[in-house]
Amino acid sequence: MFFKRNSKPIEEEIEQKSEESPLEKMRQQVKSAKLPGHAYDAAVKELDKLEKSDPSVAEYAIGLNYVELLVSLPWNISTKSHLELGRAKSILDSRHSGLDQVKQRILEFLAAKTLRQSVKANILIVDDEEIARNNMNHVLCKDGFSCECAENGIAALKILGASDIDLIISDLKMEGMDGYELLAEVNRSYPEIPVIMVTGFASVNSAVQAMKSGAAHYLSKPVNLNELRRTVAEVLDQKNLAEMGRGPILCFTGPPGTGKTSVGQAIAEALQFSFIRMSLAGLRDEAELRGHRRTYVGAMPGRIIMELKRAGVNNPVMMLDEIDKIGQDFRGDPASVMLEVLDPEQNVKFTDYYLDIPFNLSNIMFIATANDISRLPGPLRDRMEVIEFSGYTAREKCRIAEKFIIPRQLKGVGLQREGISFEPGAVGRIITEYTRESGLRNLEREIATVCRKMALLHLSDVSRKAAPKTIEADDIPGFLGPRRYVSSVGSRKPAIGITTGLVWTETGGEIINVEAVAMKGTGHLMLTGSLGDILRESAQAALSFIRSRADEYRIDDHLFSEQDIHVHFPAGAISKDGPSAGVTIFVALLSLLTGRPFRSDVAMTGEMTLSGQILAVSGIKEKLLAAQRAGIKVVVIPQQNKEELEVLPADVTAGLEVILIDNGNDAVPHVFTS
Known part of the structure; x- marks a missing residue:
């Protein structure tokens, strides 16, 4: 019991x-x-x-x-895009001042990706019953779709070869070629076209077999026309979302602080997509991207799969930040993994080692950022469309500071309601005397310092009478101390053998000096300053060109055999290389050997050949901005860069006399004092 x-x-x-x-x-x-x-x-x-x-x-x-x-994991969960160009433009304008060419290119990119959604799809209906074909054709045409009909798979293949088809609705049982055979041929020859299978012999097994064979959906006969319309809309939406992620991978390249990451965020906001930022700086282990194999307890998926899990959707905007700083060592080559991730032909079946089955990454809109695009492997660079972010002019920096930086910093210290303002001259003084950069990060730091000191003054002065309401140019040294940068024009007088060049680095345009001296010797050329092979070859070519025209320049031939020449690039701790200093080295050597002083208000850039021809160089805008910041008055650049110069904004060339040259001799009348 x-x-x-x-x-x-x-x-x-x-x-x-x-x-x-x-x-x-x-x-x-x-x-x-x-x-x-x-x-x-x-x-x-x-x-x-x-x-x-x-x-x-x-x-x-x-x-x-x-x-x-x-x-x-979000295998089938997607965010639907809602792009309105007017809204996208207002978002970009509200986040960034300037960058007009960049914003225009991004709007073109977004428009091209989303215009496909506004085009009504062309649907192919394949069924051996004329009544069924006509019913489906009538309903779908009423919804605005364009439809073509075929009575079997053979006729359908002929239409596929002649027309642009976006979706196929196919019966399963047909004479000649049935639905399974048609599906196999479509998957082999037209894998981008989704197929909806329809049959009167509906069963669980046939549905599973159709889906495993690659069908996008499965409907039973007699077809519920409302269900058909709903299914067609869902499949086409999925196809459009996939096409949003495909296409060129954008790569934003430019100096730090020019807004590359924030523009990526603005794109995600404009599309109303989730935004994922993944920093790749210093990444050395391939397993961080591709995951670890499930052979031990601590195994984990790669960062890409984990970020998708956190986002909860399979079509976010994913920013691969600092892609040019990926490392490489014995643990693998992460850059090679990125070849698969960024290739639309391969990322459809991306396999994470932990997941061990394919995951479709083609729905993701990838955007990469890099300071120096030349560091990327060639195959990886070829997979991306590069959009260059150039530095800001002084006028653009003033506008950005007034519209964005100052209000943000005042709010950050609790002074947004105190009526404090910066005079334009005060911002201009911070830009010219306390920062020297292409971007805005140091400018924001200095303005933040001023705002913090203002907050301290307000707290110290209970009556708040001593604290100024308007910050003028003369107040800046009291907040920031002595000026940090002095115009290079006033820093030295015209000198023999010392010239000024313009170079481009990953932080933007820079001014460099080239110094040359002669001493008794045997005609040896010495080069110092942590130089690369290209710079050394440029110096050899410049000296050979001068020696070949010694009579023209009135240089005694004995000087080349009785003296050693030493060419030095200051800041020897910084590695330097590139062809754009060729004309600068040539003028430095010519100044030394002829005894003619070089003008201190002139700067040059250009690659020089052994015959004296000046070739085009890159980064003209950045170099001109660097000349402006340094107080240079005359800039000598290659004639071959004329077209690039003509499209630059007036702010970039303001206060500069730009001289175009084809040959090294063309520079001589403009660079010497006499």
Whole structure:
């Protein structure tokens, strides 16, 4: 009696425990997660293996975590784009002042990606029943779609070869070529076209077989026309979302502080997509991107899969920040992984080592940023469309400071309601005397320093009568101390053998000096200043050109054999290389050998050949901005850069006399004092 009375509660307790087991819960989650076929099979296979395993072993927890990851990934969850060009333009303008060419290019990029959604799809209906074809054709045409009809798979293939088809609706059982054969041929020859299968012989097995064969959806006959319309809309939306992510990968390149990352955020906001920023600076281990194999307890997926899990959608805007600073060592080459991630032909089936099954990354809109694009491997650079972010002019910096930086910093210290303002002359003085950069980061730091000191004054002065309301140019040294930068024009007088060049670095345009001296010797040329091979070759070519025309320049031939020449680039701790200093070296040597002083208000850039021809160089805008910051009055650049010069804004050339030259001799009348 005792055992009989209590047997039922014991059975219920055992049943309850069985229902609450982690594996049973996980099975229910797998069934309700709507996983794609290959992911569902992997999850079921892993659960079957776990049922035969002891929960106390380490592999049990690894397997359970793996299935949880499969369930939590956004295999089919997407964000629908809502792009309005007017709204996108207002967002870009409200976040950034200047960068007109960059914003124009981004709007073109977004417009090209989203215009496809406004074009009505062309649908191919394949069915051996004329009534069914006509009904589907009538309903879909009323919705604005363009439809073509075929009675079997053979006729459908002819239409596919002649027309641009966006979606196929196909019957399963047909004479000549049935739906399965047509689906296989479409997947082989037209993999970008989704197929919806329709059949009167509906069964679970036929539906599973159709989906495993690559069908986008499955409907049974007689077709519910409202369900058909809804299914067509869903499949086309998924196709449009996939096309949003495909196309050129944007790479924003330019000096630090020019707004590359924030423009990426503005793009995501304009599209109303999720935004993921993933910094790649210093990344050396390939497993950080591709994940670890599930062979030990600490194994983890790669950062790409983990970021998608956190985002909860499979089509975010993903910014790969500082892609030019990826490292490489014995743990692998992460840059090679990026070749697969950024290639639309490969990332459709990206395989994370931990996940061990393909995950489609083609829906993601990738945007990369880099300071120096030349550091990227050639194959990786070829996969991206480069958009250059140039530095800001002094006038643009003043506008940005007035519109964005000062209000933000005043709010940050609690002074936004105190009526404090900066005179334009005060901002201009901070720009010219306390910062020397292409971007805005140091400018923001200095303005933040002024605002913090103002906050201290307000707290110290209870009556708030001594604290100024308007900050003028003369007040700046009291807040920031002595000026840090002095115009290079006033820093030295015209000198023999010392010239000024313009170079481009990853931080923007820079001014460099080239110094040359002669001493008794045997005609040896010495080069110092942490120089690369290209700079050394430029110096050799410049000296050979001068020697070949010694009579023209009235230089005694004995000087070349009786003297050593030493050419030095100051700031020897900084590595220097590149061809654009060729004309600067030539003028420095010519000044030394002819005894003619070089003008201190002139700067030059240009690659020089052995015959004296001046070739085009890059970074003209950055170099002209550097000349402005240094107080240079005359800039000598190659004639071949004329077209680039003509499209520059007037702010860039303001206060500069730009001289174009074809040959090294053309520079001589403009660079010497006599």
